Amino acid sequence: PSEGPKRVSIFEPNINVVKYSVPSILAIEHAYRQRPDLIGFMYASNTHKLIDINLFKGMMNQLDIVKDGKAQFTHRYPIVHYLESRTDIVASHQWGNPLNYLYFDVMYLGYPLVHNAHLIADMGFYYNEFDLKDAGDKIVDVAENYDNIYEEHYADNLKKMKRFMPSNKDLQQDYT
Numbered sequence: 001p002s003e004g005p006k007r008v009s010i011f012e013p014n015i016n017v018v019k020y021s022v023p024s025i026l027a028i029e030h031a032y033r034q035r036p037d038l039i040g041f042m043y044a045s046n047t048h049k050l051i052d053i054n055l056f057k058g059m060m061n062q063l064d065i066v067k068d069g070k071a072q073f074t075h076r077y078p079i080v081h082y083l084e085s086r087t088d089i090v091a092s093h094q095w096g097n098p099l100n101y102l103y104f105d106v107m108y109l110g111y112p113l114v115h116n117a118h119l120i121a122d123m124g125f126y127y128n129e130f131d132l133k134d135a136g137d138k139i140v141d142v143a144e145n146y147d148n149i150y151e152e153h154y155a156d157n158l159k160k161m162k163r164f165m166p167s168n169k170d171l172q173q174d175y176t
Contacts, residue, residue, distance in 0.1 A: 002147075005039060005143075010024045014047060020095075024091040027114070028136065030132060035143070035144070038140060038144055039139070040070065043082065044073050050073070080109075088111075089114065090113050092113060094116060116135070123157050124157065
């Protein structure tokens with residue numbers, strides 16, 4: 001938990017539309033427009049190649065969070081570095097890829113994850129499919145309230161994560 005406005009990071013690889021940053025960026029913009037006092041900065045990693053595309057750059061330059069100088073589009077960096085130094089909330093979006101080690105890394109390390117991965121809808125802060133307004137609302141809610149529920153939420157996520165662990169005997173049996 002950290003004081004003040006929250007830093008929201010996105011870690012999608014941006015190789016194709018399956019795991020692409022734009023939906024999360026738009027959700028963060030929605031959150032920022034509602035509560036600029038709660039959203040301090042947006043980091044969109046793995047976007048260094050996209051920023052040279054005129055359509056992407058033109059779209060990003062229309063966003064309030066960009067106009068206000070509170071966004072950075074960067075190369076790919078090790079996630080632990082970003083979590084430790086630049087992140088309070090992780091926003092994620094996927095299409096047809098509802099399990100990703102990133103989700104487990106983020107939640108295992110105690111960071112709030114706003115996501116649309118239906119296979120883990122009971123973990124983190126879930127929004128349905130492409131409902132980016134709801135995703136933005138979840139980001140606002142997390143920015144405002146997560147510090148107060150951190151310990152309970154973290155313990156609940158750890159408990160639920162066990163169903164995916166290699167040490168889970170039921171999971172081993174299912175694969176056998």
